[in-house]
Amino acid sequence: MNTPDAIGDLPMFPLGSVLFPGGVLPLHVFEPRYRALTGYCLERESPLGVVLIERGSEVGGGDVRFPVGTLGRIGRSVALPDGRWMLAVVGERRIRIEDWLGEEPFPRARASFVDDTTPPGPGASRARDIVSERARAAIHLLARLGEWPPGDAAAPVAADPAEAAWQVAGFGLLGPADSQRVLETDGVEARLDLLASLLAEQVDVLALRAAGR
Numbered sequence: 001m002n003t004p005d006a007i008g009d010l011p012m013f014p015l016g017s018v019l020f021p022g023g024v025l026p027l028h029v030f031e032p033r034y035r036a037l038t039g040y041c042l043e044r045e046s047p048l049g050v051v052l053i054e055r056g057s058e059v060g061g062g063d064v065r066f067p068v069g070t071l072g073r074i075g076r077s078v079a080l081p082d083g084r085w086m087l088a089v090v091g092e093r094r095i096r097i098e099d100w101l102g103e104e105p106f107p108r109a110r111a112s113f114v115d116d117t118t119p120p121g122p123g124a125s126r127a128r129d130i131v132s133e134r135a136r137a138a139i140h141l142l143a144r145l146g147e148w149p150p151g152d153a154a155a156p157v158a159a160d161p162a163e164a165a166w167q168v169a170g171f172g173l174l175g176p177a178d179s180q181r182v183l184e185t186d187g188v189e190a191r192l193d194l195l196a197s198l199l200a201e202q203v204d205v206l207a208l209r210a211a212g213r
Contacts (some may be wrong), residue, residue: 007071007095011037011048012107014063018179019050019070019091021116022163023170029085037106038077038085047073049095049111052180067097067113068184093165094183116162120188124161127192132157134199135168140204142173163187165195174198 013034019025019057029038041048051069076088094114101108135154142148154171158164169182169191185191 014061020166022166023091025089027087033106068205095118128161128164145151
């Protein structure tokens with residue numbers, strides 16, 4: 001049974017990528033169990049959970065998964081003639097996996113919502129500005145290296161610090177492990193501070209590469 005604080009039987013999609021609240025994750029669904037999950041969610045208009053795989057593969061099962069993920073819903077879906085699906089999953093709220101309930105016909109878990117109601121601290125606005133500046137610097141360097149589409153800048157960063165943190169985290173500038181660290185960090189200011197630190201490291205590495213070092 002679902003309550004405002006818990007979800008009793010949630011279809012789960014373990015992946016090699018992190019979905020953030022407010023973000024959109026494109027998925028190519030081809031494995032039979034995740035085709036079944038897609039059909040189940042579309043038929044019942046059910047949410048699903050996305051968690052990062054800590055060890056193992058997206059295909060075949062037997063993987064180890066992080067306990068914090070994101071509740072999402074299928075925003076767009078295209079059925080292909082051979083049974084595969086192309087999906088866009090929209091992130092809503094953070095969740096914590098309390099118990100895995102089984103793997104057939106697709107992974108399912110009991111989950112609770114992670115509290116995101118703590119208001120931003122006094123330094124959140126400045127931290128948001130720093131994160132925005134460093135994200136732009138990283139994108140500029142990636143474009144110079146030919147690793148970002150020419151002329152394709154990221155969307156303007158939201159003025160709200162809480163929204164901005166999730167938005168920049170979803171730009172694709174961080175690897176999965178660092179993205180998971182951001183997802184698991186409680187508090188808007190702490191999350192922005194972590195993002196600022198991770199992006200500074202990324203900018204330094206990219207600057208060295210762009211300089212040919």
